[in-house]
Amino acid sequence: MIIVHHLGISQSDRIVWLMEELGLPYELKWYDRGPDFLAPAEYRALHPAGTAPIIEDGDLVMAESTAIVEYISQRHGEGRLSVPVASPDYPHYLYWMQFNNNLQAALFIKRSSQAAADPAAAQQNPIFVTMSRRVDGLYVALERRLGEAAYLGGADFSCADIMSAFNLTSLAGLGARVVDDSLPNTKAYLQRIVSRPAYQKAMAIAGPRASKPL
Numbered sequence: 632m633i634i635v636h637h638l639g640i641s642q643s644d645r646i647v648w649l650m651e652e653l654g655l656p657y658e659l660k661w662y663d664r665g666p667d668f669l670a671p672a673e674y675r676a677l678h679p680a681g682t683a684p685i686i687e688d689g690d691l692v693m694a695e696s697t698a699i700v701e702y703i704s705q706r707h708g709e710g711r712l713s714v715p716v717a718s719p720d721y722p723h724y725l726y727w728m729q730f731n732n733n734l735q736a737a738l739f740i741k742r743s744s745q746a747a748a749d750p751a752a753a754q755q756n757p758i759f760v761t762m763s764r765r766v767d768g769l770y771v772a773l774e775r776r777l778g779e780a781a782y783l784g785g786a787d788f789s790c791a792d793i794m795s796a797f798n799l800t801s802l803a804g805l806g807a808r809v810v811d812d813s814l815p816n817t818k819a820y821l822q823r824i825v826s827r828p829a830y831q832k833a834m835a836i837a838g839p840r841a842s843k844p845l
């Protein structure tokens with residue numbers, strides 16, 4: 632049975648909602664936020680991302696609510712509450728499935744810039760604390776994944792790789808963590824990615840060092 636690890640006052644309530652909508656059985660494990668309003672250590676130990684929601688389904692431990700919702704709908708709900716690929720609404724569905732993260736990012740940026748006005752206080756600011764924890768945890772998740780599979784989606788290259796490569800290449804040039812020897816699996820993966828002929832062609836056409844065609 633799916634275990635829903637729910638953090639109080641958090642967007643993991645959407646997974647409880649989904650399970651109720653689909654009428655699927657689940658076990659609810661409840662965690663209270665700490666005095667800093669962040670997830671407690673017990674919750675963060677569940678998955679390197681450390682963010683709510685997290686579910687368990689047998690051996691699988693999964694974070695990121697957009698992925699969790701689609702997984703539960705497709706794997707356990709016979710596609711109910713998803714929009715099929717053939718539907719004219721499919722592109723809208725895809726866009727609106729991602730929309731929530733954009734709104735959350737906008738709030739985090741707003742709160743961070745408010746906190747940055749007082750650098751000493753910022754160190755105690757829950758948004759600052761969680762953001763640095765998250766970034767570290769996300770690289771742990773990436774490194775772990777690339778130790779168990781050649782590509783993010785599995786043994787074969789997929790759209791999941793297309794989605795993440797920019798964050799590991801171009802964003803590093805803009806201040807994100809550089810993929811170096813501290814991330815050996817990710818470094819080897821990136822070599823596989825950048826040696827793909829289609830990647831090299833695409834970067835020549837549209838990469839950071841390309842320019843607008845005349």
Ligand SMILES: N[C@@H](CCC(=O)N[C@@H](CS)C(=O)NCC(=O)O)C(=O)O
Pocket residue numbers: 638640641642643668669670671681682683684694695696697732761
């Ligand atoms: N994009 C993630 C965002 C998850 C997220 O930010 N969750 C918040 C709860 S609303 C959280 O984990 N906060 C506690 C913390 O950062 O320690 C998702 O949709 O799963």
